[in-house]
Amino acid sequence: MTAARNSAAVERLDELTRTLREQCPWDREQDQRTIVTHTLEEAYELADAAMRGDDARMVDELGDVLFQVHFLSLLLEERGAGDLATVADHCHEKLVRRHPHVFGEVEVEDAGDVLANWDAIKADESGREPGIFGEVPENLPALLYARKMQRRSASSGFDPTTLGDALEILAEAARGLAEASTSDAPDLDRMYGDLLFAAVNCARKAKVDPELALRASANRFSGRVQAAADRAAADGLAWEDLEPEDRLRLYVQTTLDQGSQEPK
Numbered sequence: 226m227t228a229a230r231n232s233a234a235v236e237r238l239d240e241l242t243r244t245l246r247e248q249c250p251w252d253r254e255q256d257q258r259t260i261v262t263h264t265l266e267e268a269y270e271l272a273d274a275a276m277r278g279d280d281a282r283m284v285d286e287l288g289d290v291l292f293q294v295h296f297l298s299l300l301l302e303e304r305g306a307g308d309l310a311t312v313a314d315h316c317h318e319k320l321v322r323r324h325p326h327v328f329g330e331v332e333v334e335d336a337g338d339v340l341a342n343w344d345a346i347k348a349d350e351s352g353r354e355p356g357i358f359g360e361v362p363e364n365l366p367a368l369l370y371a372r373k374m375q376r377r378s379a380s381s382g383f384d385p386t387t388l389g390d391a392l393e394i395l396a397e398a399a400r401g402l403a404e405a406s407t408s409d410a411p412d413l414d415r416m417y418g419d420l421l422f423a424a425v426n427c428a429r430k431a432k433v434d435p436e437l438a439l440r441a442s443a444n445r446f447s448g449r450v451q452a453a454a455d456r457a458a459a460d461g462l463a464w465e466d467l468e469p470e471d472r473l474r475l476y477v478q479t480t481l482d483q484g485s486q487e488p489k
Contacts, residue, residue: 239295252296257297295309344380372434387430395420398419398420398423402420454475
């Protein structure tokens, strides 16, 4: 029953996508270069919903991403380069091939073995760019780009640090930067880059997505600053007119109040 329902729903969406492509002036104007910007936006909105644990939003955002898949597959079909079935079949074949511990005779002990096998199988597939770092998209957000490079290095066998080692390297980078910032150091860009790279490495080893973690921190910060400004406004004070120490006091108090309200 579930498979039939899923199939019927996907078929309805496919028909709708074709109707929009034929009859909507905006959809008719799109090509893969213009539509993929929306695909990226929808993917980030889906990630935000997932991180917030908002199931209703996930249903909405998953639908938007699914529509993007249908639309881009239709563009392939129009130029004779494939279609939705080609995309689905290719994905199916790839997943079977890269899961020999499920569909073959390979044995694994843990998720680390699964990832190692995945990368090894991927590297041997025809048409792949050569080298350890082949086909790493340069337009990835910087944090994800750094993590991808680190993962590729690890899958090649070069991942010499434990999480403890990585945290010590991060602390050392922070100490070096603190010392350099008090002088006229010519290579601050490199030092800040090394600090961020070390932080990404720690997050990777702790199985934390650095991009989503940083976005969550930025959202917490903006929420606290706005709450502090709202608190000032409730007291008849303009945030911009406060002394720096008063703004800091309100920010700290707001942070403490919000912290006390978070689940333990």
